Amino acid sequence: MAILSIAGVSRSFGGVQALQGCSLDVEEGSVAGLIGPNGSGKTTLFNVVTGYVRADAGRVLFRDEDITGQRPNQVFARGIGRTFQLTRIFERLTVVENMLVATQRSEGWLRGLTRSKSSVAEVDTALELLEFVGIAGLAELHAGALSYGQRKLLELAYVLVADPQVILLDEPAGGVNPTLINRIAEKIRALNGQGKTFLIVEHNMEFVMSVCDRVTVMHQGCNLVSGTPEEVRNDSRVLDAYLGGGDDELEEVAGG
Ligand code: ADP
Ligand code: MG
Numbered sequence: 001m002a003i004l005s006i007a008g009v010s011r012s013f014g015g016v017q018a019l020q021g022c023s024l025d026v027e028e029g030s031v032a033g034l035i036g037p038n039g040s041g042k043t044t045l046f047n048v049v050t051g052y053v054r055a056d057a058g059r060v061l062f063r064d065e066d067i068t069g070q071r072p073n074q075v076f077a078r079g080i081g082r083t084f085q086l087t088r089i090f091e092r093l094t095v096v097e098n099m100l101v102a103t104q105r106s107e108g109w110l111r112g113l114t115r116s117k118s119s120v121a122e123v124d125t126a127l128e129l130l131e132f133v134g135i136a137g138l139a140e141l142h143a144g145a146l147s148y149g150q151r152k153l154l155e156l157a158y159v160l161v162a163d164p165q166v167i168l169l170d171e172p173a174g175g176v177n178p179t180l181i182n183r184i185a186e187k188i189r190a191l192n193g194q195g196k197t198f199l200i201v202e203h204n205m206e207f208v209m210s211v212c213d214r215v216t217v218m219h220q221g222c223n224l225v226s227g228t229p230e231e232v233r234n235d236s237r238v239l240d241a242y243l244g245g246g247d248d249e250l251e252e253v254a255g256g
Pocket of ligand 2: 042044
């Protein structure tokens with residue numbers, strides 16, 4: 001059964017048709033991959049699902065309920081968490097304070113950004129999640145001092161605060177060193193083992209092949225091909241799509 005169903009979603013920005021009738025079903029309990037050349041609409045699709053961008057047409061269903069057009073906080077509080085291609089953390093807050101912002105967001109409103117407004121239980125939960133992703137030792141540092149890979153881990157912990165059923169990750173391995181990439185992959189598998197569903201945009205094909213059950217390839221705002229990672233990798237239409245775009249990520253996809 002599809003936990004997340006995207007049906008015929010379109011969106012244009014001025015003259016650019018970022019999404020055109022894009023449809024995608026994500027099965028409950030799966031780790032779904034989303035790949036495609038730069039500019040094919042992957043991030044826009046995430047933005048539509050999570051309420052950051054309005055769709056011109058089409059529907060988004062979460063557990064068969066229509067959530068099209070809901071605001072980001074509503075979508076987050078409902079149980080769809082996401083990370084961003086470029087991390088969005090509050091650099092001047094500490095790591096644990098960033099987590100407390102997430103706690104408040106998951107309740108749908110902000111009480112204020114300081115620790116004193118949070119309960120002991122909320123701080124404990126925040127620290128547990130930081131422990132889970134392996135950065136509890138950095139809790140009191142300003143988030144601005146974290147490395148790029150550590151920021152990605154903080155974002156993952158942030159998303160987990162709302163205990164989401166579906167987690168959308170936008171390029172979790174992009175710009176991250178191999179050790180942290182492995183840790184991120186390991187955490188995704190562990191969370192999937194607990195029943196969480198994932199939809200992951202990623203260019204690193206080794207990562208996609210190692211964590212995803214199914215992969216969908218986007219091209220010019222549409223779903224081009226879906227299949228197992230192996231099927232998609234050997235599909236000539238996929239290579240054509242990357243070649244046609246003159247994309248510099250072709251080598252990663254073709255060569256792994
Ligand atoms: P991907 O994530 O697959 O690289 P995007 O979804 O970011 O692709 O972008 C798809 C297309 O939509 C691109 O041509 C991009 O320039 C355009 N686009 C995305 N967001 C905006 C925006 N806010 N304003 C204008 N154009 C946008
Ligand atoms: Mg993108």
